[in-house]
Amino acid sequence: xxxxxxxxxxxxxxxxxxxxxxxxxxxxxxxxxxxxxxxxxxxxxxxxxxxxxxxxxxxxxxxxxxxxxxxxxxxxxxxxxxxxxxxxxxxxxxxxxxxxxxxxxxxxxxxxxxxxxxxxxxxxxxxxxxxxxxxxxxxxxxxxxxxxxxxxxxxxxxxxxxxxxxxxxxxxxxxxxxxxxxxxxxxxxxxxxxxxxxxxxxxxxxxxxxxxxxxxxxxxxxxxxxxxxxxxxxxxxxxxxxxxxxxxxxxxxxxxxxxxxxxxxxxxxxxxxxxxxxxxxxxxxxxxxxxxxxxxxxxxxxxxxxxxxxx
Amino acid sequence: xxxxxxxxxxxxxxxxxxxxxxxxxxxxxxxxxxxxxxxxxxxxxxxxxxxxxxxxxxxxxxxxxxxxxxxxxxxxxxxxxxxxxxxxxxxxxxxxxxxxxxxxxxxxxxxxxxxxxxxxxxxxxxxxxxxxxxxxxxxxxxxxxxxxxxxxxxxxxxxxxxxxxxxxxxxxxxxxxxxxxxxxxxxxxxxxxxxxxxxxxxxxxxxxxxxxxxxxxxxxxxxxxxxxxxxxxxxxxxxxxxxxxxxxxxxxxxxxxxxxxxxxxxxxxxxxxxxxxxxxxxxxxxxxxxxxxxxxxxxxxxxxxxxxxxxxxxxxxxxxxxxxxxxxxxxxxxx
Amino acid sequence: xxxxxxxxxxxxxxxxxxxxxxxxxxxxxxxxxxxxxxxxxxxxxxxxxxxxxxxxxxxxxxxxxxxxxxxxxxxxxxxxxxxxxxxxxxxxxxxxxxxxxxxxxxxxxxxxxxxxxxxxxxxxxxxxxxxxxxxxxxxxxxxxxxxxxxxxxxxxxxxxxxxxxxxxxxxxxxxxxxxxxxxxxxxxxxxxxxxxxxxxxxxxxxxxxxxxxxxxxxxxxxxxxxxxxxxxxxxxxxxxxxxxxxxxxxxxxxxxx
Numbered sequence: 001x002x003x004x005x006x007x008x009x010x011x012x013x014x015x016x017x018x019x020x021x022x023x024x025x026x027x028x029x030x031x032x033x034x035x036x037x038x039x040x041x042x043x044x045x046x047x048x049x050x051x052x053x054x055x056x057x058x059x060x061x062x063x064x065x066x067x068x069x070x071x072x073x074x075x076x077x078x079x080x081x082x083x084x085x086x087x088x089x090x091x092x093x094x095x096x097x098x099x100x101x102x103x104x105x106x107x108x109x110x111x112x113x114x115x116x117x118x119x120x121x122x123x124x125x126x127x128x129x130x131x132x133x134x135x136x137x138x139x140x141x142x143x144x145x146x147x148x149x150x151x152x153x154x155x156x157x158x159x160x161x162x163x164x165x166x167x168x169x170x171x172x173x174x175x176x177x178x179x180x181x182x183x184x185x186x187x188x189x190x191x192x193x194x195x196x197x198x199x200x201x202x203x204x205x206x207x208x209x210x211x212x213x214x215x216x217x218x219x220x221x222x223x224x225x226x227x228x229x230x231x232x233x234x235x236x237x238x239x240x241x242x243x244x245x246x247x248x249x250x251x252x253x254x255x256x257x258x259x260x261x262x263x264x265x266x267x268x269x270x271x272x273x274x275x276x277x278x279x280x281x282x283x284x285x286x287x288x289x290x291x292x293x294x295x296x297x298x299x300x301x302x303x304x305x306x307x308x309x310x311x
Numbered sequence: 312x313x314x315x316x317x318x319x320x321x322x323x324x325x326x327x328x329x330x331x332x333x334x335x336x337x338x339x340x341x342x343x344x345x346x347x348x349x350x351x352x353x354x355x356x357x358x359x360x361x362x363x364x365x366x367x368x369x370x371x372x373x374x375x376x377x378x379x380x381x382x383x384x385x386x387x388x389x390x391x392x393x394x395x396x397x398x399x400x401x402x403x404x405x406x407x408x409x410x411x412x413x414x415x416x417x418x419x420x421x422x423x424x425x426x427x428x429x430x431x432x433x434x435x436x437x438x439x440x441x442x443x444x445x446x447x448x449x450x451x452x453x454x455x456x457x458x459x460x461x462x463x464x465x466x467x468x469x470x471x472x473x474x475x476x477x478x479x480x481x482x483x484x485x486x487x488x489x490x491x492x493x494x495x496x497x498x499x500x501x502x503x504x505x506x507x508x509x510x511x512x513x514x515x516x517x518x519x520x521x522x523x524x525x526x527x528x529x530x531x532x533x534x535x536x537x538x539x540x541x542x543x544x545x546x547x548x549x550x551x552x553x554x555x556x557x558x559x560x561x562x563x564x565x566x567x568x569x570x571x572x573x574x575x576x577x578x579x580x581x582x583x584x585x586x587x588x589x590x591x592x593x594x595x596x597x598x599x600x601x602x603x604x605x606x607x608x609x610x611x612x613x614x615x616x617x618x619x620x621x622x623x624x625x626x627x628x629x630x631x632x633x634x635x636x637x638x639x640x641x642x643x644x645x646x
Numbered sequence: 647x648x649x650x651x652x653x654x655x656x657x658x659x660x661x662x663x664x665x666x667x668x669x670x671x672x673x674x675x676x677x678x679x680x681x682x683x684x685x686x687x688x689x690x691x692x693x694x695x696x697x698x699x700x701x702x703x704x705x706x707x708x709x710x711x712x713x714x715x716x717x718x719x720x721x722x723x724x725x726x727x728x729x730x731x732x733x734x735x736x737x738x739x740x741x742x743x744x745x746x747x748x749x750x751x752x753x754x755x756x757x758x759x760x761x762x763x764x765x766x767x768x769x770x771x772x773x774x775x776x777x778x779x780x781x782x783x784x785x786x787x788x789x790x791x792x793x794x795x796x797x798x799x800x801x802x803x804x805x806x807x808x809x810x811x812x813x814x815x816x817x818x819x820x821x822x823x824x825x826x827x828x829x830x831x832x833x834x835x836x837x838x839x840x841x842x843x844x845x846x847x848x849x850x851x852x853x854x855x856x857x858x859x860x861x862x863x864x865x866x867x868x869x870x871x872x873x874x875x876x877x878x879x880x881x882x883x884x885x886x887x888x889x890x891x892x893x894x895x896x897x898x899x900x901x902x903x
Contacts, residue, residue: 019752027768138893140844142851143885146871150882154875208420215368216435216486217407220400230425246757253759253848257871267760268852271767283764290755306425306470 004308005299012295019287024065027280038081038274055276068280077281082273087281090266095248095285097164098255098262102247104182106240109189114233117198118224120205129194136191145184145257152180162259181258185251189243193236201232234305241297248289249282315392317493317526318344318367319384323396325359325366328376334598336362338550339381341624344494349520349527351541351558353534353573357594359550360530364496367528368413369395369403385410388493409439412487416499418479422471428482429467432489439490454485458515477508481515488519495520498530513540534577538562543630546570549595549605552624556631566627566638568610604636612637651901654836657894665710672704677859684877693879697869705861706883712862713891716776716846721838723781728788729831735789736796737819746789753786759848771854780842791834792827799826829902836899840892847888863888 035043035051052058056067071078077087116129153161159180165173204210205228213227252264259265263282270278302308325337337359344350354360365371367383383395387410395406415421423431432454433447442450448467455463458481471479480500487495497516501509517540520527529541537544538558545555546569554567565571572590592609595601601608607617616636624634635641664671673692680699687694693702735746753761762783769775800823849855850864858865863884870881 027764134893134896138840138844138896139889140847140885140892142848142867143889146867146874146881146885150874150878154878208415208417209423211370212415212421212483212486213423214370215407215413217404217409217438217490218434219404227423231423242755245755249757249760252763253851256852267763271763272853274767279764279767283760286757286760290757294755304425307472 004302008295008298012291016288016291019291020069020284021065023283023287024068024280025061027283028061028064038276072281072284078277080270080278081275087277090278091263091281091285094261094263094266097260098248098251098264101178101181101185101251101255101260101262102244104178105185105251106189106244106247108182109186109193109243110236110240112186112190113193113197114229114236117194117201118229118232120220120224133191133194136187136189137195138191139187140253141184141188141251142253142257144187145180145254148180148184149257162257164258164260177258181251181254181260184257185247185254189240192243193239196239197232197236200235201228204228204232207231230304234301237301237304238297241293241300244297245290245293248293249286314346315386316343317346317386319382320344320363320367321382321384323363323366323381323383324379325362325371326378329598332598335600336550336597337366340547340550340552342545342552342555344526344528346493347520347524347526348543349529349541351537351544352528352530352547353532353537353544354547355532355594357549357597358547359597360532360547361498362550363547364413364498364528364530367395367494367496368407368411369398369400370407370413386493388491408435408487408490408492410492411494411496412490412492413496413498414480414483414487414500416502418476418483418503419471421483422479424471427468427470428474428479429469432467432482432485435486435489451485454488455481458485458519459511476504477511480504480508480512484512484515484519488523491523492525494526494528496528496530499532501536502531502533509536516540534561534573546573549600550597551605551634552632553606553634554632556627556633560631564631566631566633566641567635568612568637568641569606571641572609572611604634612641650897654894654897654899654901657890658836658898661710661714661891661894664707665714668708668711672701672707674701674704676700676704676708676861684873684880686877687879693883694877696866696877696880697873702866702880702883705866706863706887709861709863709866709884709887710891712773712856712860713843713846713888715773716780717839717843717891717895719777720780720784720842720846721835723777724784724788724838724842725831725835727781728785729792731785732789732792732794733796733819733823733827736793737800737823743793746793750786750790750793753783754790758783759845762845762849763852763854766849766854771849771856773856776846776849776856780845783845784838784842788831788834788838792831795827795830796823799823802826833899833902836895836902838899840895840899843888843892843895 035048035055035057039047039051049058056064059067068078075088077091079085080087080090116125119125149161152159160177163177165177167174205224210223210228213223218226249263249267251262252268254260255262255264256268263285266278267282269275270282320340320342323337323340324335326333326335328334340359340363342350352360352363362371366379371377371379373379379396381396384392385395385406386392387406393402395403398406422428429448429451432451433442433444436442436447436450437444451467452463455466460466460478460481466474466478471482474482483500495516500516501512504512513536516527516529519525527540529537531537538561541558543555543557544561546553546567548569554565554570556565561570562574565574569590576589590609595605595608601618603616603618603620604610604613604622607613610617614637620636622634622636624632625638626632627638678700680695682695683697683699685691685695685699691701691703693706696702696705731746735743762779765779765782766775769779802822846855847864847867850862851868853868855862855865866884867881867888870877870879870884874881
């Protein structure tokens with residue numbers, strides 16, 4: 001098993017390099033020089049030339065890429081155009097917030113999707129869950145978020161509207177601020193995971209080893225949760241990994257709605273301020289996040305499935 | 312025998328619904344099973360033999376479109392005698408594995424791939440007996456040894472995909488025997504195994520039966536196996552019992568043309584024959600049964616009356632019943 | 647199951663009708679501002695007015711046009727690009743298929759919204775650009791589904807091709823493959839529209855929507871968010887419209903599968 005993990009890990013590195021290069025070159029190709037974007041349409045050519053020189057945008061693309069890469073590996077992502085603060089520090093501060101939000105959301109989505117869809121023969125519950133899935137998949141999450149804020153903060157006053165409180169300021173306060181963002185973010189994944197899981201579960205439930213389990217005299221709950229679930233959950237694990245990868249780019253919309261100081265909101269602010277160094281750095285974080293999360297999901301899948309684990 | 316049969320199946324009928332049509336899988340099946348006896352249920356695929364086994368285990372789900380009627384009287388270990396058909400799922404769970412156990416044809420697909428075989432056996436043991444984990448492991452190990460598994464302790468930690476077909480079937484038998492059942496239903500347990508392993512498994516079942524005194528219902532399409540393991544046999548065709556007789560009578564005094572045709576198609580070493588005598592035609596699909604006798608389109612002895620009227624089960628002599636219009640005339644002995 | 651298709655079709659038809667008849671249906675000119683800003687719902691203004699005194703109901707009605715234009719436009723592009731690629735990969739197989747699958751997997755691994763964000767920032771938001779960007783981001787999903795269906799159908803197609811010996815690949819595809827995958831392509835089109843509307847609304851919400859004064863649901867939600875306590879209708883009315891239209895297309899597409 002260790003060899004499988006090491007092999008996957010080594011494979012990830014060239015993928016990472018290829019993707020970051022791809023991103024870098026696409027950006028420079030489409031934009032030409034970021035300077036125009038940063039300064040606006042009617043900037044003077046002199047201002048543009050100055051910016052180009054200062055940031056090195058006038059060098060050939062591959063030179064820029066390797067220079068950036070070299071510095072990125074030491075943690076230097078340059079400085080924000082708007083604030084002159086080091087980008088690396090800004091991202092380092094924002095990443096834990098995003099990761100925590102994403103982790104809670106995915107965990108909630110998996111638990112709900114798997115837990116609620118493993119009960120055979122409960123038509124009333126099934127109808128309710130299917131409705132929930134539909135709402136989850138189709139409801140745009142900023143609308144859901146705003147709706148929740150309107151209901152629970154503005155009308156009922158039970159929860160704080162927006163903002164984020166670090167753990168150090170109190171566990172309860174921190175959690176109260178997290179409830180609505182986590183619910184908002186997990187809604188879509190609850191729907192998507194449910195669809196995948198339900199299909200797999202009904203397939204698994206007709207397998208012969210389920211018949212053996214029932215022939216032992218086990219209760220329906222034990223048959224469903226102990227025998228069917230571990231087999232049916234495998235595709236959900238892969239999907240969850242893919243989703244976590246998506247979310248490392250920041251749950252952009254959710255973080256904006258709830259003013260959470262994560263990578264997503266950092267990115268949106270960078271867009272508003274036309275801050276190229278931050279935008280590029282966030283793009284890279286997304287790429288790294290996707291590759292890493294997929295790797296983790298791969299490894300997890302290998303561990304859980306004995307047929308692969310014991311090759 | 313004056314004792315009551317441990318299992319009495321009375322007029323068991325099962326019907327499923329597929330695409331709006333009713334499919335009668337079993338029609339009025341009746342038979343008895345004595346204590347310690349091995350009964351073979353013989354038939355081609357689609358005859359209803361597996362459905363019979365599943366019905367006795369209570370594994371046919373009562374969903375919309377499925378109807379089960381008749382009675383299956385079982386003498387339970389606690390002394391009561393109950394009709395399985397009338398029990399709800401909670402009560403049936405106490406029967407499964409405990410009074411009646413079942414092993415299936417495909418040992419690979421019948422074992423959960425994500426758990427060790429040891430875990431799956433100890434789970435069965437702990438379901439039927441109050442054992443802690445260690446005691447259950449010891450018992451599982453003992454069962455494995457008894458069933459001829461080499462290195463039983465090591466085998467407990469293996470996964471199904473790491474074992475051979477014969478080993479997996481022994482694990483299935485171990486699981487089935489965990490609850491000390493009085494009746495073991497074996498649904499084609501050796502069909503997917505090669506011949507040498509087949510003989511070992513049959514020997515194993517015989518040995519277990521001798522030790523525990525349990526009854527066995529052996530479901531198969533292979534008459535050769537029937538002669539090795541069973542004392543009585545019932546032959547099923549298109550969801551009905553067409554003949555029931557002792558195995559001793561089977562190879563000389565079969566009266567039903569279908570049974571005779573089955574016997575002729577058994578390949579035998581040393582017999583002078585140019586090719587296997589396969590039965591012409593194919594078993595009918597239960598949703599489109601021929602009128603009258605279900606076997607008549609393929610029967611070499613058919614007469615006009617066979618299509619017109621459905622034959623009832625007649626008694627030939629004690630312990631031998633047959634469902635055919637012409638059995639009195641057909642005393643053909645099979646060489 | 648039939649009711650799903652029915653509801654979906656109804657919603658889509660109503661939306662199309664509203665979009666077509668917007669100037670007739672809307673009680674006011676959606677771009678006309680007034681001094682009565684942020685008024686709550688009243689007899690004169692069913693949903694109240696926005697921060698520039700414009701009638702919200704009229705803006706929601708006119709916003710249907712924008713949403714449908716972007717949604718349908720981007721999806722058409724995605725299907726026009728994705729379906730042929732998926733079909734070619736599925737039917738021809740070999741190295742082309744391997745390359746296409748890797749490309750598709752690459753796109754699907756990246757978060758679509760972030761990708762759309764980055765590109766839209768670089769090229770600037772306009773109706774034209776949004777359609778292009780969204781179509782570019784969504785074609786891989788269409789391609790994947792079409793490829794899968796093509797693979798399933800290909801087996802049958804080969805058998806018939808043996809009978810009709812001499813038919814070129816293109817002929818076989820047109821006669822035998824296409825009729826079988828057409829339904830899936832149409833269903834996927836509807837589902838793609840629903841995701842296009844969500845994504846474009848999200849982009850608008852983040853400030854990258856069509857520039858004012860064109861009425862745009864996402865931008866309205868954004869403006870309304872700041873004044874949620876004063877006039878929630880500014881956010882909730884367009885929000886409900888987005889959710890309903892997305893649901894409608896999704897149900898329609900799902901029932902066709």
